[in-house]
Amino acid sequence: MDITTPALLFPAISLLFVAYTSRLHSLSVLIRSMTTEGSNEAKTRHAKEQLDILRKRVTYIRLMQVFGILSFIFCLFTIIGLYLKQDDLANYVFGFGLLMLVSSLIFALAETWISTKALNIHLENSDY
Numbered sequence: 001m002d003i004t005t006p007a008l009l010f011p012a013i014s015l016l017f018v019a020y021t022s023r024l025h026s027l028s029v030l031i032r033s034m035t036t037e038g039s040n041e042a043k044t045r046h047a048k049e050q051l052d053i054l055r056k057r058v059t060y061i062r063l064m065q066v067f068g069i070l071s072f073i074f075c076l077f078t079i080i081g082l083y084l085k086q087d088d089l090a091n092y093v094f095g096f097g098l099l100m101l102v103s104s105l106i107f108a109l110a111e112t113w114i115s116t117k118a119l120n121i122h123l124e125n126s127d128y
Helices: 009-036 047-083 087-125
Strands: none
Touching: 009 047, 009 087, 047 087
């Protein structure tokens, strides 16, 4: 492996961070509006279930970000290892970084799955 292989992941990981941060921001706006507005929606029987799902989503997004950051760090260590001519070590570190990236994507999939569950609860509760 040469130094360009782990370097190719930098743009992908950076784009993931933008997407993850956007999801977290949208979620924080939604949570704040649900918990502070005091409207009838906050008093429905589905509000507690919605808030439980939102808590889970925040946890998943945090794990998505942690594993994404770890993946980025391991890619950097891979480049350092290749630069120092430690090819075998760099290969193992790169593999571990890829596992961290896969973990991040699995939590992204799980978060997407439960966000659709929250939307279904909202649709069940709508008047349309």
